Amino acid sequence: MAPMTRSRADHNGNVNDLTVTYYTQRASAGLIISEAINISEQALGSPFTPGIYTAEQIDAWKKVTKAVHETGGLIYAQLWHTGRVGHSIDKNGVLPVAPSAIAIQGQQHFTSQGPKQYETPRALETAEIKQIVQDYKQAAANAIEAGFDGVELHAAFGYLPNQFLVESANHRSDEYGGSIENRCRFVSEIMQEMVDAIGENKVAIKLSPSIPFNAIIDSNPTALYTHLIAQLDKMPLAYIHLMNPMFPIDNLPQYPKDVIGTFGTLTRHLVMANGGYSKNTGEQELEKGIAKMISFGALFLANPDLPKRFELNSALNHPDRATMYGGGEKGYTDYPFLGE
Template sequence: MKLLNEVVLGNQTLKNAIAMAPMTRSRANSEGVVQDLTVLYYTQRVSTGLIITEAINISEQAIGSPYTPGLYNQAQIEAWKKVTQSVHDKGGVIYAQLWHTGRVGHSVDKNGNLPVAPSAIGIQGQQHFTSQGMKDYETPRELTNQEIKQIVKDYGQAAKHAIEAGFDGIELHAAFGYLPNQFLSESANNRTDEYGGSVENRNRFVLEVMQELVNASGSDKVGIKLSPTIYYNNIENNDPESQFKPLIEALNELPLAYIHLMNAMFPLDNYPHYPKNVIETFGRVSNHLVIANAGYTKESGEAELEKGIAKIISFGSPFVSNPDLPERFEQDAELNQPDPATMYGGGEKGYTDYPFLEN
C-alpha cells in the first residue's frame, strides 16, 4: 500500500505517506497558550508520517476565533516546545500551520477592533462562531499598504518563533477564505494598489509571505495550503485557473517542501466554470511535492497516490477520532466516527479519549 510507504519530504524521511491535516480544536487558554492535553493529543497521533498543527495565530490581530493558539509571545512558544519535544521523542515530524483570519473574525473576540481585510467587503449569508454565540459578520476595515507589509513581517516573526519552538517546518494557511485567500479572490479584494486589480497583484501578498517564511525558516521547510475551488466564506474567482496556475508557477521558483491542495468539498453546480479535478488541474503545475486533501478514504487516497501527482494524502476528520489511523489502514480495521459536538472547545472529551485499536 502506497499510503504506508516512506516518503522524502524536504530533508526528512516520513514513515508513511499519510499526513494529519491541520485542525482547529479551540482548546488553548484565553491567552492562546496550548495546554498539556494538546501535548497528549498530538503525541497520540505520532504514527502518521506528517502532523500539521491546527492553525496558529501569527499576531493578536490575526485572531478570528476564541481559544485558538498563537505563536507571537514567549509563553506560547514555550508551550509549543512541549508539543514538538514530545512528538520528536516518539519519532514524529510536525509542521506548524500559520494563520491570519483577516475578515473571518468578529470584534467581540478582538478587543472591540474590527477585523481587517484587503477590502471593506463583509461576508454575507454566514455567521461567525464567537465567545458570545453566533454573530453576523461585520464589514472589515481595509488594510493600508503599510499594514500589509507589516503583516508579511509578522508571518516571518511567527515562523522564527515556530523554529524556536522546535517545529520541523511551517505551512501557510492560504485556503478556506482566510486572509491570504482573501487577497487571491476578486470577491474579497478590489484594491487598486500593488495588491489588487490583476492576477499578478492579487498573488503578490501570498508570494511575499512565502518568501518571508523561507527567509525565516530556510529551504525545504515551508509548505502552503490552497483551496482553488472552495467558495466558503464568500471566496469566488472569476476564473480559478487563471488565478492559481500563475501562483503555483511562481511558487515553483521558491525552495518549498510542498503544496497542499484541497478538493472542492462543496457542490460546484453553481460554478460550472470551476475545474472539477483540483489535483489534476493544479497539482500537475507544481514542481513541489503535492499533498492531496479533502474527502479521502483509505481506498480513494490510495487511488490518488497511484495516479502519481500527489505523493502524500492528508486526512482531517478521520484523525479527530482515530489517533492510530495508519495502523487502522494497515489492518483494515474499522474507524471510530468523530463527534461533531466536541470538535471545537472543551476538554479531553472528543479530543484525547478516542480509543486506539486493541492489540
C-alpha cells in the same frame, strides 16, 4: 494528519498539556500539520485558538514538538491570519481587517457569544500589509524556535491570504489588488520571506482553489492559481497542499472539480492531496502519480492510530462533531486506540 483547529487554548493563546497528549497520540502520522496558529493578536478570529507570537506561547508549543519528536513524529506549524473571518466580540472590540471593506454575506461567524452576522472589516493600509508579511516571517522563525520541523501557510478556506487572492474580497487599487499578479503578491511575499527566515524545504502552503466558503468567489480560478503556482515554483518549498472541493460548486462552472488533476500537475513541488479521502480513495489518488502524500483530517481526529488501522484494515472510530471545537478531553484525547 491535516491541520485541524480544536479551540482548546487558554485566553492568552497558550496550548496546554492536553494538547501535548492529543498530538503525541497521533505521532505515527508521519507528518502532523498543526491546527492553524495565529501569527499575531490581530490574526485571531475565533476564541481559544492558539498563537505563536509571545514567549509564553512559544514555550507552550515546545512541549508539544518535543513530545511528538520523542514519539518518532514530525510536526509542521500551520500559520494563520483570519482577516475578515472574525468578529470584534473576540477581538477586544477591534474590527477585523481585510484587503477591502467587504463583509462576508450569507454566513454567520461562531463567536464566544454564539453565531453573529459578519461585520464589515477595515481595509488594510498598504504599510500594514507589509507589516503582516513581516509578522508571518517572525511567526515562521518562532515556529522553528518552538521546535516545529517546518511551517505551512494557511492560504485556503477564505482566510486572509485567500481573501487577497480573489476578486470577491479584494478590490484594492495598490500593488496588492487588481491584476492576478497583484492579487498573488501578498502570498508570494509571505512565502519568500518565510523561506528567507527558516531555509529551504521547510515552508509549505495549503490552497483550496475550488472552495467558495467564506464568500470566496473568483471569475477565473484556473488563471489565478496557475499564476500563483508558477510563482511558488520559483521557491524551494517543502510541498503544496491542495484541498479538493468540499462544497457544492455546480453553480460555479469556472471552478475545477478535479483540483489535483488541474493544479497538482502544474507544480514541480511535492503535492499533498486533501479532502474526503479514505484508505482506498487515498491509495487510488496516489496511484494516479500526481499527489505523493495524502492528508487525513476528520479520520485522524477520531483515530489516533489511523496508520495502524489502515494497515490492518480495522474498523474506524467516527468523529463527533459536537466536540470538534472547544471543551476538554472529551472528543479530543479520549478516542480509543485499537484494542482499547
